[in-house]
Amino acid sequence: MQLTVEHDLNTRYAAGDWIITLTIHPLDGTARLAWNPEGLNDPETFSVLVSRQPLSREAIRSISEIFASYDGLSDIADAEWAYLHNQTRWGWEQGPWWDAVDELGYLLREAV
Known part of the structure; x- marks a missing residue:
């Protein structure tokens, strides 16, 4: 998977609530780390919520290194998007990708 980082993450903003989120798209093999992301x-x-504060360049570098070395990305890439008949909605099937996403989120939060 490819991680992209929005260019404004390491800029210091005025005081306020910031949410840094890693958004993983298993269906197209991409991930985006964004400050107050849309969509x-x-x-x-x-x-995956990473931080509620703006990130330093060092924190972004740590996140990139974790993402590049995390071996659970193949499990996430195998995630199956399906119609969940028992819930009458579309969503992710149960599988090892849920544990992989949880573990990745833990590692990223520890890095910052």
């Missing part, structure tokens, strides 16, 4: 309602993504 978090996209149902075909996994979103």
